[in-house]
Amino acid sequence: MDKQAQRDLEELLARDMDGVAVPPPPVARPTDVARRWDLPARDVEALMRWGLPLLNEDGELPSHLPSADFQSELLPQLDLSVPTGGPFDPEHHRGVGLSAYRLAASDWLTYGVVRGEGSVCAIRNRTSAATALVNTSVAAFVECSWRWWRALDIIGPLEDEDDETYWWCLERFAEWSVGIDPQAKVRSPVEQSWWESVALS
Numbered sequence: 001m002d003k004q005a006q007r008d009l010e011e012l013l014a015r016d017m018d019g020v021a022v023p024p025p026p027v028a029r030p031t032d033v034a035r036r037w038d039l040p041a042r043d044v045e046a047l048m049r050w051g052l053p054l055l056n057e058d059g060e061l062p063s064h065l066p067s068a069d070f071q072s073e074l075l076p077q078l079d080l081s082v083p084t085g086g087p088f089d090p091e092h093h094r095g096v097g098l099s100a101y102r103l104a105a106s107d108w109l110t111y112g113v114v115r116g117e118g119s120v121c122a123i124r125n126r127t128s129a130a131t132a133l134v135n136t137s138v139a140a141f142v143e144c145s146w147r148w149w150r151a152l153d154i155i156g157p158l159e160d161e162d163d164e165t166y167w168w169c170l171e172r173f174a175e176w177s178v179g180i181d182p183q184a185k186v187r188s189p190v191e192q193s194w195w196e197s198v199a200l201s
Contacts, residue, residue, distance in 0.1 A: 002165040008154050009169050012147060013176050021050035021146045028054040028068030036074055037101055043118045043138035050142050052104055053149050066104035066111050066145050076101050078112040078123060080130045098130070103138070104145070113138050122194065133187055134194045140181040144195050148173065174199040 012020070021027060029051035035044055047070075055067035071077045076099035100112030100121065110123045111134060120141040121130040135141040151173050158166040177195035178185050185193035192200065 001168065002158065002162050005154055005158060005162070005165050005169060006172075009151060009172060012150050012154065013173070017050055017143060017146070020150055021053075021142075025149070026054040027051045028070065030070040031072050033072060033074050034070070034101075038116045039101070039113060039138065040118045043113070046139040046142045047103075050146065052142060052145055055149075065149065066106055066109075066141075069102060069105040069110070071102040075099075076112075076115045078102055078110065080112070080114070080121065080123065103141070111141070113141075132194050133184055135181050136183045136187070137181070140184070143180060144177055147176075148195070148198065170199045 027050070030047055034047055037044065052066065052068035052070075055065055078100040080098040080100055099115045100123075101115065102110060102112050103120065104111040105125075108125050109131075110125055111120060112123055112130075113120050118137045120134040120136075120138060122132040122134050123129065124131050135144060151169070155166060155169045155173075158169065174192075174196040177199070178193055181193070181195075185196070188194070190197075
């Protein structure tokens with residue numbers, strides 16, 4: 001086992017967010033209109049303070065990493081359809097049309113935050129289907145996005161050199177992601193939370 005890599009990951013997961021959400025990559029934040037979005041104050045503060053990593057300056061989107069793609073409009077720009085048996089509370093959302101503010105994108109997903117609630121969902125591009133609950137709050141989404149990006153700097157070099165430490169680091173990140181947002185796993189219709197599946201699949 002690579003003890004230094006383990007220590008580096010533990011330090012990253014414990015580091016204050018002000019030391020995590022820094023360039024590179026560029027830090028993108030929404031415009032001030034986001035302060036008037038219908039979201040919990042804690043979530044708006046996380047967006048304005050730390051933003052999200054901007055990974056697509058060259059026009060290419062990584063397959064699984066959320067890259068900042070904030071809408072500039074006041075009203076939600078995403079209309080969502082919620083599949084039966086999906087991750088959203090059926091009692092709360094039954095018969096209710098959901099809308100979301102656009103936060104980020106990858107090559108095949110758009111990430112939106114549900115108006116009035118703060119849950120972040122993944123939406124398959126060119127559809128309105130909320131395919132997965134990513135986090136139960138924007139604050140958790142911001143933190144997971146930044147820490148996963150930083151963790152790849154530690155984990156990536158291990159893939160071909162130290163298989164044991166590589167998998168230990170992936171499992172440790174997955175465990176950490178559940179710890180900061182346990183309800184995201186509780187509400188998942190599958191065994192893993194969204195971030196667990198990103199780390200372990």
